[in-house]
Amino acid sequence: MKNRFDDLGIDSALTRTGDETLDSNARPKRAQSFYGNGNDVILVSNHINAGGGDGAEIIYSLRNSDALSKKIATELEKTGQNVRKYYQRRLPSNPSKDYYYILRDTPNNESIIVEYGFVDSNGDDVSLIKNNWEEMAEAVVKAIAEYIGVPYTPLESEDYYRVQSGDTLWGIARKFGITVDELKKANNLTSNALSIGQLLYIPKKETDVVESEVYTVKSGDTLYGIARKYNLTVDELKKLNNLTSNTLSIGQKLVVKSSSMEKENTYTVMKGDTLYGIANKFGVTVDAIKSLNNLKNNTLSIGQVLKIPTTSNNILTYTVKSGDTLYGIARTYNTTVDAIKKLNNLTSNTLSIGQTLILPQ
Numbered sequence: 592m593k594n595r596f597d598d599l600g601i602d603s604a605l606t607r608t609g610d611e612t613l614d615s616n617a618r619p620k621r622a623q624s625f626y627g628n629g630n631d632v633i634l635v636s637n638h639i640n641a642g643g644g645d646g647a648e649i650i651y652s653l654r655n656s657d658a659l660s661k662k663i664a665t666e667l668e669k670t671g672q673n674v675r676k677y678y679q680r681r682l683p684s685n686p687s688k689d690y691y692y693i694l695r696d697t698p699n700n701e702s703i704i705v706e707y708g709f710v711d712s713n714g715d716d717v718s719l720i721k722n723n724w725e726e727m728a729e730a731v732v733k734a735i736a737e738y739i740g741v742p743y744t745p746l747e748s749e750d751y752y753r754v755q756s757g758d759t760l761w762g763i764a765r766k767f768g769i770t771v772d773e774l775k776k777a778n779n780l781t782s783n784a785l786s787i788g789q790l791l792y793i794p795k796k797e798t799d800v801v802e803s804e805v806y807t808v809k810s811g812d813t814l815y816g817i818a819r820k821y822n823l824t825v826d827e828l829k830k831l832n833n834l835t836s837n838t839l840s841i842g843q844k845l846v847v848k849s850s851s852m853e854k855e856n857t858y859t860v861m862k863g864d865t866l867y868g869i870a871n872k873f874g875v876t877v878d879a880i881k882s883l884n885n886l887k888n889n890t891l892s893i894g895q896v897l898k899i900p901t902t903s904n905n906i907l908t909y910t911v912k913s914g915d916t917l918y919g920i921a922r923t924y925n926t927t928v929d930a931i932k933k934l935n936n937l938t939s940n941t942l943s944i945g946q947t948l949i950l951p952q
Contacts, residue, residue: 592635592637592728592731592732593605594792595728595729595732596732596735598744599732599736599741599742599743599744600741601735601736601739601741602626604625604626606618606621606622607621615692615696618692618693619692619693619696619697622634622693622697622700623697623700628697628698628699628700629699629700630699630700630701632699632700632701633659633700633701633702633703633735633739634693634697634700634701634702634703635703635705635731635735636693636702636703636704636705637705637707637728638704638705638706638707639706639707639708639709639710639720640706640707640708640709640710641709641710641711642709642711643709643711643712643713644675644709644712645673645675645708645709645712645713645714645715645716646672646673646674646675646708646709646714646716647664647667647672647673647674647675647705647706647707647708647727648674648675648676648677648678648704648705648706649663649664649674649676649677649678649703649704649705649706650677650678650679650680650691650694650703650704650706651677651678651679651694651701651702651703652679652689652694652695652697652701652702652703653679653681653687653688653689653694654698654699655701655702655703657677658738659701659703659734659735659738660677660703661677662734662735662737662738663677663703663705663730663731663734663735664677665734666730666731666733666734667707667727667730667731669730670719670723670726670727670729670730671719671723671726672707672708672716672719672723672727682695691704705731707720707724707727708720721786722787725789725790751790751791751792751793752766752767752790752791752793753789753790753791754785754786754787754789754790754791755787756787758785758787759783759785760774760775760780760783760785761927763791765927765929766833767793767833769793769794770922770925771783771922772922773794774791774793774794776794777791777792777793777794778791778792804821804846804847805844805845805846805847806821806844806845806846806847807842807843807844807845808839808840808841808842808843808844808845809841810841812839813837813839814828814829814834814837814839817845817847820847821847823847824885825837826885827885828845828847831845831846831847832845832846857896857897857898857899858873858896858897858899859894859895859896859897860891860892860893860894860895860896860897861893862893864891865889865891866880866881866886866889866891869897869899873899873900875899875900875949876934876935876936876949877889877936878933878934878935878936879900879934879949880897880898880899880900882933883898883899883900884897884898908947908948908949908950909924909947909948909950910945910946910947910948911942911943911944911945911946911947911948912944913944915942916940916942917931917932917937917940917942920948920950924950924951926950926951928940930951931948931950931951934949934950934951935948935949
């Protein structure tokens, strides 16, 4: 929620950023230490309920109307969660005061408690809380933004990835061309543990936007047709977009041109040429040329045009030192172990001191 408020330009603060216990006196004071006790301050206390019920509840203070709570209830229902009620509760010993201290002891603020569901529910609350908590949090963000009149921009789906069965941080990072550390930092992760249904923010690199051309799929489009239009092969197009099938959907965004493609040299095969000789001539590997040109074997034909990776821009060399591992080298140079092994035709992870490795830059 804090990240999303920042995205929307809504000033906000967290009362706690770690596993810190605050008693009933300290918590209201901490809450009002950021923006004071003005009536233009909204305090959201996020909770998971208990007691055997099922569904969300919103409790609002006696000094406020139900307008914000009603909006939150409406948005929570859109996530698939049922809302039991939104209501006020009075202190039995003094009905003029709020029952809950977080509402009672934060005077003037518009203070609310959001109970997202019951942890001991016999219904579907437990699975909803586990798998849909991001959507529930987003529902509250949307309601607050609309309530205070700030333009709401939906969460961009292409910037996020939902964890599926079998996913690992390494696999997801590789899929989107980033490092595990970048992925963990963007999502404030302290371990490599993931849960199915978890929503991960995928950080974008500026060069992805500046140096790439994007095509929007239209009715009747095929991968073959789009590839031909942009002088690509189907495999090149699929590789550029991490596609595992030929299925397209209308409105889908495809990267059809990138700076790395523009930097490639070409070479026309002449009589007597071999892949080994051409690779040696340009200071690259045979596998690098085969991969770039989608070649299945080493056979060449006179007049064939080959794309050659540009050594100065796309290839680095590294000399193995004592203590080096493929994993450590891959991490240092923002690539993967498999990419290094493939580029150097390695069949194992064993390295020798002084060995020269070609690294994708």
